Amino acid sequence: MSNEEAAPLILGESANHLPPEAQRVYDLGLALRAELERAIVGQKQVVELLLIALLSRGHSLLQGVPGLAKTLLVHSLADTTSCSFSxxxxxxxxxxxxxxxxxxxxxxxxxxxxxxxxxxxxIFANLILADEINRTPPKTQAALLEAMQEGHVTVSGEPLDLPSPFLVFATQNPIEHEGTYPLPEAQLDRFMFLVDVGYPDETEEIAIVDRTTTAVSTLLEAKVTPDEILQLQDHCRSVPAGPEVVKLAVDLVRATRPSEEARSFVQDWVAWGAGPRASQFLVLGGKARALLNGRTAVSREDIRALAIPVLAHRVLLNFRAEAEGVRPADLIERLLDELDPPSVL
Structure with a gap:
């Protein structure tokens, strides 16, 4: 793997070598990032994951304590894409x-x-913010699950189609558990990404305070239409992923399953591994990430970059792992280092 293939372009770097459709996606990614930065301070990795989800038709679960601009982020994404928001x-x-x-x-x-x-x-909107999704009973969660899975809802026995594009961004507080209803594995598996929204650093927090304590309001400009998003989503699926990239994604997902052939630490720590949908999301997300970074093919680095957001909520650790302080991210990183050592990239 050459450095040229794996290395992403930086914001503002020329990508004139790209075919027209790929150039269009790259330019849109730059425009959306720049516009979102007018409303959101920091959170660059979170923004990138949401843009990847948008192009991949993937739903996302945002995890973080209250007050970290999760609602503002999704609302701003709707404003910049001309999408209806609810x-x-x-x-x-x-x-x-x-x-x-x-x-x-x-x-x-x-x-x-x-x-x-x-x-x-x-639910009849393009972008849905399902705030504190784990505070509602399973019967109500199931109504959202049907919409996420089928793209329609059933009323009086009749299916009603939802708008396209349709994406759900759900939030949950990782600290408060009292009075909550943990999401079942079937619903967790419908989310492409688990996105950890962390605290801003000191410089970012100063900028947030400066920006939000003035009388200046930020009106964001739409950079794309819903119909154009659908076209770009279709183009994203046409991006090639080589056999070695697909094999890395599949090998990584299969390695999370605690079978007799699994690595000893997987057998020791994992109660339940990821299913085939994780492999699909790794490759689909890799295609979107490649385009957003000015490349026309998926690299192994794309799979590495998306491994934790795709797999962390799909790998269920057992009590021994919890007692030893092992997190899903720790296990995923260890598997990556064994399957695809960084030195070979």
């Missing part, structure tokens, strides 16, 4: 119909008869 606050008393919508009876003024009319719920 925020759903998940609470213990939230009902499935509060998400999907419901039918109401109303009088037809021409006939005088009472007819049913469907009132759309907040």
């Amino acid at each position: 925020r759903i606050q998940f609470t213990p008393d939230l009902l499935p119909t509060d998400i999907t919508g419901s039918e109401v009876l109303e009088e037809d003024r021409t006939t005088g008869k009472r007819v049913r009319r469907f009132v759309q719920g907040p």
Whole structure:
């Protein structure tokens, strides 16, 4: 693997060697990053993951304590992409119909008869912020799962299509567990990424305070339309991924499973490994990351960069791992170092 293939371009670097469609994605990535920086201080890796999810048609689970601009980030992404936005606050008393919508009876003024009319719920938007998703019961979570999986909701036995593009960005607080309903594995597996939203550093926090304590408001400019996003999503899937890249993704995912052939530390620490969807998301995400960084093919570095966001919520550790202080990220990094040592990149 040459350094030229693996190394991403930096923001603002020329990518004139790219084919027209790839150049379009690269230019859009630059424009969206620059526009989002007008509203969001720092969080560059989080922004990159959300842009990758957008191009890959992948849902994301944002994990972080309150007050780290998760809502602002998703709202700003909607503003810069001309997408409709809806925020759903998940609470213990939230009902499935509060998400999907419901039918109401109303009088037809021409006939005088009472007819049913469907009132759309907040799920009918391009970008959904499912705030504190783990605070609502499983029955309501299941309504969101259907929308994420099928791209439609069922009302009175009839499927109703959701807008395209359709992406869910869910949030959860990793610290508070009282009164929460942990997401089942089936729903966790629907999220392409688990995105850790961390605290800003000192310089970033000073900039945040300066920016938010003035009377100046930031109006973001749309850089792309929903129809254009659909076209770019289709183009993203056409990016080639070589056999060695696909094999690395598959080998990494298979290595997380505690079978008899697994590495000893995997058998010791893992209760449940990742499924095939993880391999798919690694390759799809790699394609989007390559385009956003000015390349026309997926590199092994793309797989390495996305391994933890794709796998961390899919690898369930056992009690022994917890007692020894092992995190999913630790196990994934160890597997990467064995399967694809950094020195060979």
